[in-house]
Amino acid sequence: NAGVTQTPKFRVLKTGQSMTLLCAQDMNHEYMYWYRQDPGMGLRLIHYSVGEGTTAKGEVPDGYNVSRLKKQNFLLGLESAAPSQTSVYFCASSPPGTRNTGELFFGEGSRLTVL
């Protein structure tokens, strides 16, 4: 059972470089989310999507872009990485019909370091 898969799991970038994190889910979920996890701050929502072709901003969207071209994939892009974007990034998805229940399925996380 793959569930929610994130790639890459680790990445080191230099300031100003760009990269894309890929999230893939095989559970036919409608909702997908990108969170970042920082020490002492819990998880903060970056962007989310309620279906294929749709995206919306969360709490901390600045410096990030997302795309949901296929239902199973949700991409998070950093166009010009900054040290403040050093974090652990989690993708999550939520099943259809229960999207109001808060039952999210998380990937294992992607640790990004920006030097």
Place this chain on the structure above:
Amino acid sequence: GDSVTQMEGPVTLSEEAFLTINCTYTATGYPSLFWYVQYPGEGLQLLLKATKADDKGSNKGFEATYRKETTSFHLEKGSVQVSDSAVYFCALLRGTGRRALTFGSGTRLQVQP
């Protein structure tokens, strides 16, 4: 805006001790409340939830009761095990508006044998 406040950790207990992790929230309307757990090197997973006042969520020996009068959702377990060592997150889902969880900062629990 919505917010969730958890007690700071780490919390260090001996095996079979009683656990309480405090959680209070601020939200408009009637949110649903959750506890998620993150084991080392893994993503978060749902531990338990409650959707309305006075509901009790329970799972794996953990319990939490939705207290609207005190805006709290404290996590308890009567006898912890080493395998319970993890980070625990309290979260809320607003009844209306954006369909995304708001998380607390997390509380690390370490259980010693």
